[in-house]
Amino acid sequence: MDSLITAAARALAAGDPLGALKRVALREDAPALALRGIAMAQLGDLVRAKALVRRAARAFGPKEALARARCVVAEAEIALASRDLAGWPAKPLDAARATLDASGDRRNAAHARYLEVRRLLLLGRLDEAERILADLDPTPFPPALRTAHELVVTGIAMRRIRAKPAREALARATQAARAARIPALTAEVESAARALNAPAAxxxxxxxxxxxxxxxxxxxxxxxxxxxxxxxxxxxxxxxxxxxxxxxxxxxxxxxxxxxxxxxxxxxxxxxxxxxxxxxxxxxxxxxxxxxxxxxxxxxxxxxxxxxxxxxxxxxxxxxxxxxxxxRPVEEQYAAVLAFLADGESWSSSALAIALDTSQRTVQRALDALAAEAKIQSVGHGRARRWMTPPVLGFTTSLLLPTPLPTE
Structure with missing residues (x-):
């Protein structure tokens, strides 16, 4: 691997996508395409990021299975960030994780598992998320991955309505984020802290x-x-x-x-x-x-x-x-749809249908009604259309999201 690729990778690991792009923006080789895709994802251009990562996966040769596996993990992370639940690469991600494990890349293999856990948490499938999380020991991982682990633990505890474990996990996430020194990660921890300390009901x-x-x-x-x-x-x-x-x-x-x-x-x-x-x-x-x-x-x-x-x-x-x-902190006919949109991300109607376990037609009716009341807005057209809304001010949405009430 040449020095520019190495420097770009280090910049991305430190949360500096612009620094990475300065080194590989004009290159078309497979490693540069992969790094450019990750950089664009960090900058928020998820459509271009997905295209670049896919180009990189095709550009790597048949003997570069490890590099292709890392591209699959990157694509899964982009899918999660863009709320592309319908296009979630479940089987490719499992195969990529197995390849990473076999090649000794424990860090990226664990990252693949955390992506799956975050998806399950988003869908309210807490039991499955906890089973996967139980097999992951964050101790040997770098600070960024430990932060991701503790944020997931925090999210599960909040959905389970367990305040003390949530606060303990958030404290560990804060400490790990400080060690990572990545601004975006610190912002994510601060967002979780605001949610935990806001009225929930x-x-x-x-x-x-x-x-x-x-x-x-x-x-x-x-x-x-x-x-x-x-x-x-x-x-x-x-x-x-x-x-x-x-x-x-x-x-x-x-x-x-x-x-x-x-x-x-x-x-x-x-x-x-x-x-x-x-x-x-x-x-x-x-x-x-x-x-x-x-x-x-x-x-x-x-x-x-x-x-x-x-x-x-x-x-x-x-x-x-x-x-x-x-x-609920906010009560109206389509409160569940608003709860998912209130995370600040852009959602497609198909992704909302998967998350809510209902038909896309039902979700579309709710979106049209909310848009007519100017409570949400859309961008794009056709399959690229996405819906979003500002966060519900002053409230955490964890109790709005559908999940079984614990009985123990």
Whole structure:
């Protein structure tokens, strides 16, 4: 490897893409193309970066399997940064990681694993992410890779609503980022710190409302003295006892309305409007309400009682002293779509459909509605069209993203 390639590689490792480009910008050989691609990725031109890395992979000869494997890892990182989840190179990345392991390039092999973990975290597949992470020991890695490891640990802990492990991992990430001395990495750690220290949810308690930090949310969910109607995960819980209503939207709408009115009752007409979206309650609505109330009463029996009153129904806890509602920091029809867009990256509708596990048509309807309200904006056309929005100011979006509520 010549001196210019070596110097460009060192510049990229130090987070200096312009310094790297000064050395290889006019070269067309395979190593220079790969370095130019990585430099363009660091500068944010992900489309050109992807094209350059692919050209480099084709330019390397048949005996340069290690170099081609590194190009595959670079392409996967570009795909993750551009939220190209539909084009994620799952099989090529696995093959590249095996090649890197066999060639003794443990650092890039580990980097490939971290990319997969970050993708799983983005999709809310926390169990799979933790299984892969358990096999990775960051101790022998350089500071930049240790930072990436601890940022992933922080993200998983936040999604699991475990504040103390999240803060401990973030402290380790901060220390590793200082040792790495890469401005972009330091900025990523600072962004994670802001998210961890921002309000994560809202507490609705007898007509009052206040924001909660992640630590407060964790304490609330662990409390046995309060019956929590969790509007973030659509569940009702009392300490370690959890009743999920994630697949029963009508029942959850009823229990939330009753919880917000506690210790008072809610009229039958109000419940019909809340649960069924009817403007006027007729006998068929009231009959359906009786059926749904019966189902809700049976499901909540271990934690609460649901009683009829003169005008409607009231909810009362069995063991807890009161009832509160844990609400998302931002609530609207398309909050889940906004949550993904609020990371500041640009998303395609196909990537959002994969992340939300729904159809692309459903996602496109949501995007069109949000765009009509000027809450998001798009760039590009056709398959190159991407959607983005500024971050939700003052809030972390970790509790907006879909993921199962831990029951342990």
């Amino acid at each position: 809202r507490l609705l308690d007898q007509g009052s409302e206040r924001p909660l930090l992640l630590d407060d949310v964790e304490a609330l969910l662990a409390s046995k003295s309060r019956l929590v109607v969790d509007a973030c995960r659509h569940a009702v819980r009392d300490g370690s006892s959890v009743i999920s209503l994630a697949t029963r939207p009508v029942l959850f709408a009823l229990v939330r309305a009753l919880a917000e009115a506690w210790p008072g009752d809610v009229s039958r007409d109000a419940l019909v409007k809340q649960a069924f979206g009817a403007k006027h309650a007729d006998e068929s609505h009231r009959a359906r309400l009786r059926v749904e109330i019966g189902r809700l009463r049976a499901m909540l029996r271990p934690l609460a009682t649901l009683s009829a009153t003169k005008d409607g129904f009231t909810l009362a806890p069995k063991r807890a002293r009161d009832i509160v509602v844990l609400a």
